[in-house]
Amino acid sequence: MSSKKTAATEAQILTSFLLSRSTLKDIISFREFAELFPREKRSHPQVKHLYRVLLSLRQRQCEQVRRKIQSEAATVIKRVKEGRKGEVDEEAMVGIELFGAAPEENMLPLKELLKQMERAADDLEIEQVTIGDECDLILEELRNIVGDLSDLRYGKLASSATEEQVTREINHLVSVCENIGGTATAT
Incomplete structure (x- = not known):
């Protein structure tokens, strides 16, 4: 499988898992949100304002996750391309995936780390x-x-x-x- 297909598949999986039905409107409608307040406060303008603020914060958060997914996909492509230039150390890749180490850092091979x-x-x-x-x-x-x-x-x-x-x-x-x-x- 090519690196672009791998990255695209990974990005698709992450996006569908992390971002599908993730907006505030998908989680709770304004009507449901307003019902969380006492009956006399539900029609207050601040309730609608609070919902809009929370909606905006949630959208920013989802956008941040989307950018991180794209960044991770680009990192996968870069790793695979670098691996083609030289031998890919599968154990080092496992270590990177498990422990999140950047590939340019000095790392012990997995066998040495286990020893x-x-x-x-x-x-x-x-x-x-x-x-x-x-x-x-x-x-x-x-x-x-x-x-x-x-x-x-x-x-x-x-x-x-x-x-x-x-x-x-x-x-x-x-x-x-x-x-x-x-x-x-x-x-």
Whole structure:
């Protein structure tokens, strides 16, 4: 299929989909519009003026869409012509269509982009597992410290070095909590 036929077909599809029955009159008649107002205000001249303003705004909006459709059709013709001069990279075209990148921008081929995305996903999974393991270790340390403090509370620690051990454990608990606080703040 030639580039002009492709562009014409694309423009036709977009126009019929986006612009058929798109004027304000197609959506709501003046009579229906006026009925949206309280009965005593329906004949007010400002209602008719408001409808005309909305009609004008809608027409401008439809014209803007029509211009964008024509611009896109011209872009398709340009892309196809440029592709005939050199090899068309189908993967790059898919990327352009999916992500809207301009053809003159430096782009990664689709395969390379997918590889990089897979690597990034793998890295995130590894980081998630690592952080999960660190959290498990910290939780275990906290449980041990709380258990040791519980032993102190109920008098199970009868050693003469109990005060030193309690001080060490509390300092360790504070250190762990500060590490957790620093980690939470950093993320």
